Amino acid sequence: MNLNIIAWNVTGIFSSATYLTDTLVKHSVDICGIAEHWLSPQNIHLFDNLSSDYCYHAVCDSDLYDISNTRKEKVVLLSYGKKYNDKIVPLNIDSDRLVGIQLQLSPNEYMFFFQLYLPCSNHSISLYRDHIDKLYDVWYQYSNSGVCVFLGDFNAKYIPNFSISNRDKLLSRFLDDCNTVPVNCLDMCTGSPYSFVSYDEKYRTLIDFICIPRELIDCISKCFVFDDSCLNVSRHVPVFLQLHVPNIVFTDNEAHVPNVCPNWRKANNCDIDMYNNCIERDRDILHIGACDLDIDGIDNACNMLAVKLSYYADTCIPKKRFMKFLKPYWNTNLKNAHKHMRALKIVWCADGRPRGGTNKMITDGWADYFRDRYTPSDIADDYID
CATH class of the missing domain: 3.60.10.10 (Endonuclease/exonuclease/phosphatase)
Structure with missing residues (x-):
């Protein structure tokens, strides 16, 4: 394509x-x-x-x-x-x-x-x-x-x-x-x-x-x-x-499946031997050199090889997975606090990035300073990623 x-x-x-x-x-x-x-x-x-x-x-x-x-x-x-x-x-x-x-x-x-x-x-x-x-x-x-x-x-x-x-x-x-x-x-x-x-x-x-x-x-x-x-x-x-570029060969349902990569570092000799045996016994891979030497033939051969290697790796090799429990502190309250912090930074940048502080900044703190100077409507949600 x-x-x-x-x-x-x-x-x-x-x-x-x-x-x-x-x-x-x-x-x-x-x-x-x-x-x-x-x-x-x-x-x-x-x-x-x-x-x-x-x-x-x-x-x-x-x-x-x-x-x-x-x-x-x-x-x-x-x-x-x-x-x-x-x-x-x-x-x-x-x-x-x-x-x-x-x-x-x-x-x-x-x-x-x-x-x-x-x-x-x-x-x-x-x-x-x-x-x-x-x-x-x-x-x-x-x-x-x-x-x-x-x-x-x-x-x-x-x-x-x-x-x-x-x-x-x-x-x-x-x-x-x-x-x-x-x-x-x-x-x-x-x-x-x-x-x-x-x-x-x-x-x-x-x-x-x-x-x-x-x-x-x-x-x-x-x-x-x-x-x-x-x-x-x-x-x-x-x-x-x-x-x-290679043709997009996956279905709409496959497009939303999370990408789980093989964890090669955790693969032992038995896992590697099983993976090699699967490849050596696959007739499509063994005869890949006989593909048509035009654009479509080479593309189809590459797509087939990628699918086969991914399938055997998924079958034989341990997986990498994202462990949500490693960051249990990240919750809705922290997300809202992070969003509010970024909003204050935007206001601070728009105000010329003041440094050194004033008496009001020192006594009331930065958050109170920005809260008094700007109303919530000044910080549109569209500005926040």
């Missing part, structure tokens, strides 16, 4: 809605990453009206919690076709420049998509480094569970071994460390050599990428950077990738 992916910095969705909806339909887009949609939390529902065939997972700029701040840049969104609605789970990432989703291909196969918008050159290099470190954290957390795809506006150029600016070096080092490559920097990518053009057309550069693991390069069916269009009023143009 082919998965069509787009990454685009829209520079304001109100002026780019027509071009976006036309692009989604024309290119049968499955997953679309958006940067700089410029929507406040109360207006994010606009995406419901763009297309009835898509769902979305979005975050808004944390600076928007300060109503006096009109700057709206750190805003990202991932939109995906409703046909994948029961296969996709939004990820909870503590960042207003990064949003992610999990796509389940089979009971034990996952792909993770992360749409990002890294700080532009108006911000310090230390801030850019902090967000690169956040990408490292995300990659370390999810790469062991599946394939990680990063897409969006990186606000840096990818020039391996020749990077001059600190931003370019940080980006190149991150991608190299994660064995990841921007597909639109490969020779197979066609279309415009630039993804960003300044309004005065003095600056043209490639800073928008779709990045996949190097081992998936052979799975690329098509890749190109859009040419400019009269309907596109953004300074950026979209990047398109068509990726060939």
